[in-house]
Amino acid sequence: MRAVQPDRRRRLGPVPRLRAPKSCDERGISLVELVVAMAVLGIIMSGLALSLSVDFKSVALVRSRQVAEGVANRRLEEFRDVDYAALALLSAPAKSADSTNPDSFVSSNGLQYDVTGTGQNEDLIVAVGTGPVIHIEPAFTVGTTVLDIYRYVTWVDIASVPGTHDVKRLSVVVRYHTSTGGGTPRMLRESVLLTPGTVSTGASAVTTTTTTTTTTLPPTTTTTLAGTTCGTFALSAASPATAGFSATTTVTITMSLASCGTSVIVNFSNNGGGTWGPDFAYSSSAKTTSWTLSTGDGVKTVSARLRNGATGVPKLLASQTITLDTTAPTAPNPLTYSASCSGSNRTVVLAWSTAFDANLVGYRVYRSTDGVTYSLLSTTTTRTASNTHSKTLASVSFYVTAYDSAGNTSNATNTIILGQNQCS
Numbered sequence: 001m002r003a004v005q006p007d008r009r010r011r012l013g014p015v016p017r018l019r020a021p022k023s024c025d026e027r028g029i030s031l032v033e034l035v036v037a038m039a040v041l042g043i044i045m046s047g048l049a050l051s052l053s054v055d056f057k058s059v060a061l062v063r064s065r066q067v068a069e070g071v072a073n074r075r076l077e078e079f080r081d082v083d084y085a086a087l088a089l090l091s092a093p094a095k096s097a098d099s100t101n102p103d104s105f106v107s108s109n110g111l112q113y114d115v116t117g118t119g120q121n122e123d124l125i126v127a128v129g130t131g132p133v134i135h136i137e138p139a140f141t142v143g144t145t146v147l148d149i150y151r152y153v154t155w156v157d158i159a160s161v162p163g164t165h166d167v168k169r170l171s172v173v174v175r176y177h178t179s180t181g182g183g184t185p186r187m188l189r190e191s192v193l194l195t196p197g198t199v200s201t202g203a204s205a206v207t208t209t210t211t212t213t214t215t216t217l218p219p220t221t222t223t224t225l226a227g228t229t230c231g232t233f234a235l236s237a238a239s240p241a242t243a244g245f246s247a248t249t250t251v252t253i254t255m256s257l258a259s260c261g262t263s264v265i266v267n268f269s270n271n272g273g274g275t276w277g278p279d280f281a282y283s284s285s286a287k288t289t290s291w292t293l294s295t296g297d298g299v300k301t302v303s304a305r306l307r308n309g310a311t312g313v314p315k316l317l318a319s320q321t322i323t324l325d326t327t328a329p330t331a332p333n334p335l336t337y338s339a340s341c342s343g344s345n346r347t348v349v350l351a352w353s354t355a356f357d358a359n360l361v362g363y364r365v366y367r368s369t370d371g372v373t374y375s376l377l378s379t380t381t382t383r384t385a386s387n388t389h390s391k392t393l394a395s396v397s398f399y400v401t402a403y404d405s406a407g408n409t410s411n412a413t414n415t416i417i418l419g420q421n422q423c424s
Contacts, residue, residue: 064145065188068174071147072190075172078274079133083225083316084196086272087168088131089124089153090301100185102150102173113152115171115191122154125168129299129321132272133170138296148175148185156193167195225273225305228315231257233266233304235291235322240407245323245359247406249293253302257282261308269303270294273316276305293324300324325406329357332383332402335413341423346391348398348418351384355402355410364409368397371417391421 079087094110096103105114112121125131137149150173155165171191177184233255237246257264260282267276268291280289293300304317332355339348350365362381366374374397378385389396397417402410 063143064176064178065186067142067145068147068176068186068188069190071142071149072172072174072188075149075151076170076190076192078271079170079194082132082272082274083227084168084194085227086127086130086132086316086319087125087153087170087194088127089133089135089151090131090299091128091135092126093124093135093150093152100175100187102175102187113154113171115152115154115169115189117189122156122169123165125153125155130301130319132301132303132319134271144178145176146178149173150175167193169193225314225316228260228306228317230260231255231306231317233257233317233320235302235320237322237406240403242361242405242407244321245325245404245406246293247326247408249295249324249326251291251293251322252288253291254288255282256287257306258284260306263309263312264306265308265310265312266304266306267314269305270300272301272319273303273305279310282306293322297324297326323359323406325359325404325408327357328408329355329360329402329404329410331355331411331413332363332400333413335398335400335416337398337416337418339418339422339424341391341421344390344392345388346418346423347386347388348396348416349384349386350398350400350416352400352413354383357402357404357408357410359405361403361405364401364403366399366401366412369393369395371395371397374399391423394420 092110093103093106093113095106095108098104105117106124107113107121111124113124114121131153133151133153135151137151139146139148141147152169152171152173154169154171156167156169157164158166169191171189174188174190175185176188177186233253235246236243236252236254237248237250238252241247253268255266257266264282266280266282267278268280269276270293277291280286291302293302299321300323301319301321303319305314306317307314332352335350335352337348337350339346341347352363355363362379363383363385364379365377365385365387367377367387368374377387377398385400387396387398395417397415399412399415401412
């Protein structure tokens with residue numbers, strides 16, 4: 001019997017279990033994959049932000065256009081009741097080299113205006129100083145929309161009507177942009193045909209155009225009020241303003257309507273009858289009233305209508321103008337002098353620079369012998385003045401101011417002071 005040999009195989013411990021390799025879902029995200037994912041996410045977020053920015057700008061632009069349309073329509077409505085015969089621009093527009101300025105569509109000679117921006121030129125109607133239609137309205141803001149208003153009055157030629165100046169067109173151009181968005185201003189045009197009631201414009205619509213779209217408005221006519229010469233009115237301002245000028249928007253209206261019948265009721269307007277002020281009951285003891293002009297320096301036209309009793313038919317009085325000037329002249333600095341003595345007397349010759357003001361009248365020279373109380377020495381339209389006085393005066397002081405037609409006075413010049421017996 002053979003002996004059993006011991007098992008000499010080396011024991012290596014338990015045999016490890018074999019595991020299947022990890023699937024892709026169990027390996028996690030590598031650094032490269034993370035970087036790629038972040039880059040893709042960044043591109044998506046940038047596109048989303050750009051899209052939102054464009055959307056917000058589009059909404060703002062639409063809102064600005066709606067504001068511009070509303071303003072243009074209101075301006076057109078203001079002139080429905082203006083006397084047709086008097087309908088004209090207050091001042092003549094001049095061609096602008098700025099393509100974003102509505103005046104860029106004015107002809108080079110200033111006589112025509114391209115009403116559609118496509119070469120449809122029409123003759124401008126201008127009555128300098130008397131026309132009720134103000135050409136440019138100062139810029140103003142509605143919400144976040146900044147607007148400039150331009151107006152034009154032109155003649156329209158209707159093929160079916162003899163002649164060339166058949167009816168009038170009032171065009172309103174609104175230049176607008178958002179106060180926060182910046183960029184190139186946009187223009188919106190709206191116009192309306194105005195007739196005296198004896199000319200038919202047919203069935204054709206009056207078109208209004210913008211830089212991108214065209215809008216159609218129905219034709220309309222003005223309500224023409226008959227004129228009257230039974231009376232007049234005048235505008236005046238407080239002293240020291242000269243006739244035809246005012247330094248403030250508050251003026252006095254003086255009426256002469258004794259020949260206009262009984263129970264006379266009067267209304268006044270700053271915009272050619274677009275809107276009328278309250279009723280004023282005229283009588284022999286009530287001939288004046290206070291009136292507030294529209295703001296902004298320049299020629300102001302005030303229209304007036306009257307009727308006999310509350311239900312009377314309104315009639316237009318001849319409009320009147322006054323120049324509003326709230327700006328003082330510049331000071332005529334510097335003030336210089338030369339002095340010479342003869343015996344006990346001294347002669348001082350003063351000279352000063354030109355003051356600047358559109359309505360400058362002249363200069364006032366003031367003198368003081370105590371340095372405290374000054375009195376008016378002379379008024380002159382030149383830039384020199386002289387004064388002879390005793391050289392033994394303890395001191396003599398001078399200064400000069402400029403003044404204009406509205407009564408505005410400039411700041412004083414520097415003060416010249418001469419001591420006792422000073423001869424140079």
